[in-house]
Amino acid sequence: MVGGPVRSRLRRTLALALPVPVIGLVLLLFSGHLALPLDRVVTIEAKMASKRDFFEDPEVRRILMEHGFRLNITRMGSRDIATQDVAGYDVVFPSGQPAADLITRDRAKAGHPVLTYRPFVSPIVLATYREYAETLRDAEIARAQPGGTSGGTSGGASGPLYYRLDMEKFLRQTSEGKRWDDLRIERHGVRNGNKVLAQTSDVCESNSGGTYLGLVSFVWHRNNAPRGLQEADAHARDIKDLLNEQGLPGSERAETYLSVDGKGIAPISVIYEHQFLAHQIRYQATHGKPDHGRVLLYPSTRFVTEPQLVALTDDGERLGELVTEDPELQHRAMELGFRVRDATSDSTSDRLAAFLAERGIQVPVTSADDTKAVLPRLPLLERMIQTVGECPPAQQDAR
Amino acid sequence: MRRPSGVLALCLGLTLTMAVTATVTAGCSGDGDRTTLRVLAGPDLAVLEPLLDELRSETGVELAMDYRADADTGEGLADEEGNAEGNEEGNAEGNTAGRSRAERNGGGRNGGGRNSDGYDLAWLSTDRSFRLRHQDAARGMPRTPTMLSPVVVGLRPQTARALRAESGTTRLSWADVADAAATGTVRFGMADPRRTGTGLAALVGVATAAAGTGGALREDDVSCDRLRGFRSGQRLTAASTRDLLDDFVARPGTANALITYESDLLALNSGGRLEEELEIVRPEDGTVLADFPLLLLDPDRRAAYDEVVRWLRKDSVQREIMRTAQRRPVNPAVAREGSLRAPVGNALYFPDRPGVLERLLDDYGDPRHRVADQVIFLLDFSGSMRGRRMADLRKAFADLSGADPSTTGAFARFHQGERLTVVRFGGRVLEERTVTVRGQEDLRNLADVVARGGYGDATALWTALDHGYRTASSAVADDPRRDVAIVLMTDGENNAGIAYEEFVRRYEARSAGTRTAVRTYPVHFGDADAGALRRAAAKTGGRMVDARESSLSEAFKEIRGCR
Numbered sequence A: 001m002v003g004g005p006v007r008s009r010l011r012r013t014l015a016l017a018l019p020v021p022v023i024g025l026v027l028l029l030f031s032g033h034l035a036l037p038l039d040r041v042v043t044i045e046a047k048m049a050s051k052r053d054f055f056e057d058p059e060v061r062r063i064l065m066e067h068g069f070r071l072n073i074t075r076m077g078s079r080d081i082a083t084q085d086v087a088g089y090d091v092v093f094p095s096g097q098p099a100a101d102l103i104t105r106d107r108a109k110a111g112h113p114v115l116t117y118r119p120f121v122s123p124i125v126l127a128t129y130r131e132y133a134e135t136l137r138d139a140e141i142a143r144a145q146p147g148g149t150s151g152g153t154s155g156g157a158s159g160p161l162y163y164r165l166d167m168e169k170f171l172r173q174t175s176e177g178k179r180w181d182d183l184r185i186e187r188h189g190v191r192n193g194n195k196v197l198a199q200t201s202d203v204c205e206s207n208s209g210g211t212y213l214g215l216v217s218f219v220w221h222r223n224n225a226p227r228g229l230q231e232a233d234a235h236a237r238d239i240k241d242l243l244n245e246q247g248l249p250g251s252e253r254a255e256t257y258l259s260v261d262g263k264g265i266a267p268i269s270v271i272y273e274h275q276f277l278a279h280q281i282r283y284q285a286t287h288g289k290p291d292h293g294r295v296l297l298y299p300s301t302r303f304v305t306e307p308q309l310v311a312l313t314d315d316g317e318r319l320g321e322l323v324t325e326d327p328e329l330q331h332r333a334m335e336l337g338f339r340v341r342d343a344t345s346d347s348t349s350d351r352l353a354a355f356l357a358e359r360g361i362q363v364p365v366t367s368a369d370d371t372k373a374v375l376p377r378l379p380l381l382e383r384m385i386q387t388v389g390e391c392p393p394a395q396q397d398a399r
Numbered sequence B: 001m002r003r004p005s006g007v008l009a010l011c012l013g014l015t016l017t018m019a020v021t022a023t024v025t026a027g028c029s030g031d032g033d034r035t036t037l038r039v040l041a042g043p044d045l046a047v048l049e050p051l052l053d054e055l056r057s058e059t060g061v062e063l064a065m066d067y068r069a070d071a072d073t074g075e076g077l078a079d080e081e082g083n084a085e086g087n088e089e090g091n092a093e094g095n096t097a098g099r100s101r102a103e104r105n106g107g108g109r110n111g112g113g114r115n116s117d118g119y120d121l122a123w124l125s126t127d128r129s130f131r132l133r134h135q136d137a138a139r140g141m142p143r144t145p146t147m148l149s150p151v152v153v154g155l156r157p158q159t160a161r162a163l164r165a166e167s168g169t170t171r172l173s174w175a176d177v178a179d180a181a182a183t184g185t186v187r188f189g190m191a192d193p194r195r196t197g198t199g200l201a202a203l204v205g206v207a208t209a210a211a212g213t214g215g216a217l218r219e220d221d222v223s224c225d226r227l228r229g230f231r232s233g234q235r236l237t238a239a240s241t242r243d244l245l246d247d248f249v250a251r252p253g254t255a256n257a258l259i260t261y262e263s264d265l266l267a268l269n270s271g272g273r274l275e276e277e278l279e280i281v282r283p284e285d286g287t288v289l290a291d292f293p294l295l296l297l298d299p300d301r302r303a304a305y306d307e308v309v310r311w312l313r314k315d316s317v318q319r320e321i322m323r324t325a326q327r328r329p330v331n332p333a334v335a336r337e338g339s340l341r342a343p344v345g346n347a348l349y350f351p352d353r354p355g356v357l358e359r360l361l362d363d364y365g366d367p368r369h370r371v372a373d374q375v376i377f378l379l380d381f382s383g384s385m386r387g388r389r390m391a392d393l394r395k396a397f398a399d400l401s402g403a404d405p406s407t408t409g410a411f412a413r414f415h416q417g418e419r420l421t422v423v424r425f426g427g428r429v430l431e432e433r434t435v436t437v438r439g440q441e442d443l444r445n446l447a448d449v450v451a452r453g454g455y456g457d458a459t460a461l462w463t464a465l466d467h468g469y470r471t472a473s474s475a476v477a478d479d480p481r482r483d484v485a486i487v488l489m490t491d492g493e494n495n496a497g498i499a500y501e502e503f504v505r506r507y508e509a510r511s512a513g514t515r516t517a518v519r520t521y522p523v524h525f526g527d528a529d530a531g532a533l534r535r536a537a538a539k540t541g542g543r544m545v546d547a548r549e550s551s552l553s554e555a556f557k558e559i560r561g562c563r
Helices: A020-031 A058-066 A078-083 A097-109 A130-138 A167-175 A207-220 A229-244 A253-258 A273-287 A314-325 A327-335 A350-358 A378-389 B013-017 B021-031 B043-059 B075-084 B086-091 B097-108 B128-133 B157-167 B174-183 B197-211 B241-250 B262-270 B299-312 B315-325 B354-364 B388-403 B407-412 B440-451 B461-478 B500-509 B512-517 B530-540 B552-559
Strands: A042-048 A069-075 A091-093 A115-117 A120-129 A142-144 A162-165 A269-272 A294-299 A309-311 B035-041 B061-067 B121-123 B143-145 B147-155 B188-190 B234-236 B257-261 B279-281 B293-296 B374-380 B419-425 B429-436 B484-490 B518-524
Touching: A042 A314, A058 A069, A058 A327, A069 A314, A069 B299, A078 A091, A078 A097, A078 A207, A091 A314, A097 A207, A097 A309, A097 A378, A115 A314, A120 A130, A120 A207, A120 A273, A120 A327, A130 A142, A130 A162, A130 A294, A167 A207, A167 A229, A207 A229, A207 A269, A207 A378, A229 A378, A253 A269, A253 A273, A269 A273, A273 A294, A273 A350, A309 A314, A314 A327, A327 A350, B035 B043, B035 B299, B043 B061, B043 B241, B043 B299, B043 B315, B061 B121, B061 B299, B075 B128, B121 B299, B128 B197, B128 B354, B147 B157, B147 B197, B147 B262, B147 B315, B157 B174, B157 B279, B174 B197, B174 B388, B174 B407, B188 B197, B188 B241, B197 B257, B197 B354, B197 B407, B234 B241, B241 B257, B241 B262, B257 B262, B262 B279, B293 B299, B299 B315, B374 B461, B388 B407, B388 B440, B388 B552, B407 B552, B419 B440, B419 B461, B429 B440, B429 B461, B461 B484, B461 B500, B461 B512, B461 B518, B484 B530, B484 B552, B500 B530, B512 B518, B518 B530, B518 B552
Parallel strands: A042 A069, A042 A091, A162 A294, B035 B061, B035 B121, B188 B234, B188 B257, B374 B419, B374 B484, B484 B518
Antiparallel strands: A091 A309, A115 A309, A120 A269, A120 A294, A142 A162, B121 B293, B143 B293, B147 B257, B147 B279, B419 B429
16 A cells, blocks of 8 residues: 555644734634634645645635635645545545546445535646647647637737637547658747647556546547447557657646746647636736637547545545535636536526626637547556556556 | 643754754654764765754764765675675565676675664665666655756867867767767766766766666667777776866867866856866767756664755755755745756656666776777678669768768767778688877778779679688787778679688687687679578577668667677
8 A cells, every 4th residue: 555644633722822913824824814703623634636626725725724624735646646545634636537436436445435526627738838729720730719708809910819620630640750840830930840739647647647548539530439348458559659758747737837937938838728717817917818829629529627626534525515615715716717516507608707707808619510529438547558568557456 | 622731742842942943843853962863975975964963963874974986886885784684585586687686795794784884874876787787676665856966068168169060060969979989079077977976977968868768778888889889089097087177177188178067167167277168069969968866775763864955955054055065956035046047958768678788888998098999891882783782882971981971870880980991802812901099091992992893793702701711810819809890892703712601610619719700791783692691600609781772871879789
């Protein structure tokens, strides 16, 4: 058994008898709130991947604190969350369904069924830079999304923020060994002799990597997901080179993409829509306009990821209920670019659309032409991940 | 839904007496008031030493840095993990060379558990070697990049001018550097790739450019050593970047270029140790970046690790790192200053196969002990070579002498120090000439030999090859470390001299040293007997290439560096 903190779950409820000024100081430190009455603070031990973006947000932390929760977050990839021991944790929050399913299945098998919560969803996207998107557009691999519902500065002279990427054509570039220079990217003032491909996080570790693998396989096999073991193996072998062409995966994709040097070191990165939108919302708040250098490619074959908060303890369940039900937290999730479930309209994105439009940020639209990707059943996807990434099987064994 | 008011619960305890608020936070994160973490550190991290005091006073976490010259190779780390997590081997599947090596290393140590060395964290310039060679140990280990620096080229101003004039471009690439290294224009210093992250990153960068596919290096790309010309320009090496810089400064006449981290070059330029600042060139075809990851080795120290990571990635600390170490912040909120505002350029895809790295390193060998290579060209000068075929042959030699402007041409060209033997043969051996390349003059002499007609009337293929082996044997006897390859170019079938069987008999009678060291690469051209050539290649461990579909130039390029 690997990993897992030896230090057991902390649930500190300690009496406090301190001089008044220190109490004030401590309250400030923990909540940024002076007049906060609390009877106890429950410290939740959590393992998360990209969705720690939500729980590390200061505003979310403040709201959780008001409800008596404090989180200790261990960061690791979603698949690592699932494949390593979860003992000692209250919740784990992998970024997508496959990793969550691995955990719930194993817990159920071990006689400890767990509850899961799905507070929001977010599509998998390819984040890039204007020059790259326009180069793909020249080659008729991508086309601009209609700027339709956007207000103010978006669209128009500064160009669209969103493009629709023909996945099949895009993957064909990779398989033919095309380089960015071959697509004449120099017409947009950039030179790049690297192969045309999207960089992903390690498929052995991350949900985005594994999901993109499923997406690529689906597209490459004419919109089919494998149904049996043999087919899964064959499909995995077919797409292995497409995905491994990038070599050793770098560190966290969104962070690298959003970094100052992102255009040079991660020009096309597979991330989640919320990571991009959160950046645009932040950028707009500081600069008064969206970041027109960074744009999104929506794959013509779409896949919406459903992060699942898996509660392993009673406290974990209370937290799960809270983030799913609490209007303040749901609103904040939307402000962080997530598509939240809307109780009134039964739509996950209407409120987000309105929120973006209010800020003059173009609203992404779904095209009627788009296909929805189907991922293979969990054991098959697991097997494909192991084949492509040459990674060890999930610790509790995938079958 | 809000909870009723009550008593606030917190763990102030002993830290109450401390004045620093941040210390209070640290105390409350569950690791007590003072924490010391033992860190296996790469020497490139030493520059951050001044920040560590601040880290301690602001978070209560002290990093006890143990700088190890070989930290970047990942072997020290693997020993740690090998001891601590020996039970992971049940997970091992796949069968890469690196992985089996990792197991040998791990299992071979009997250190008696993690605490023999007791490192809690590792802080390296790069963990790529570790991740590739010890995949199981590295899998799932928390890692946090702390700063960025690409491996680039620093040139003395005069050298930069010469290089630009020679290559005819202002946008310099690794191919231009390799080309100029082969001619002697660029004499560079680079840390040992077998022992340092910088050297390895540079090597991968150059090799990726040499392969010219735009993808991550694959086994096929490194099956022959394309870096001999580049390597011939190396004048300084060292077991650490710091030693390399010191040596470069102390011996100004030895080298006119440095290949190392951008941060090293910036520090050197601002440090006042050089008469003239180096011009920094970020090669057009892309670079390999280091991200100086902090790794958590002991999962029990997670809280303290998180604390350190949070601190290191704060805006203010990132800014200080940038100013102290001249490395690029990973935190996007921190604006770049000064020379760091220059675009970093494209990052190359880094190979993900351990075998590729091992092969590159094996081929690169020991920079301290270089022995010139020798190539013996056995060239068919029978009558049928007249006209077009001879023109092709002369062009092939001109291309290898520097006329080929392509990237692969720049890497494959003849280089300084290389020994080249040309043997012309017809019905017998007509002429043999050997030059050691010191400059263009030597290459012109060689071209003259090839240009000097004098055709024979038959093709004594096996006699010529036997002659080649005699020459090779004496070269190997002179210096057993010398790499010798034979290129056998013919456009016809053997119709004079000894038979193949006789060649084989003589070949097998040669010393084992010669037989293992010297391979034959036949080039199939015109009406040659492909079956016979392939047999000879197989017999000697070489490989036949076909020039009928491409050209002699391409065929010669393809086997350059094969041995």
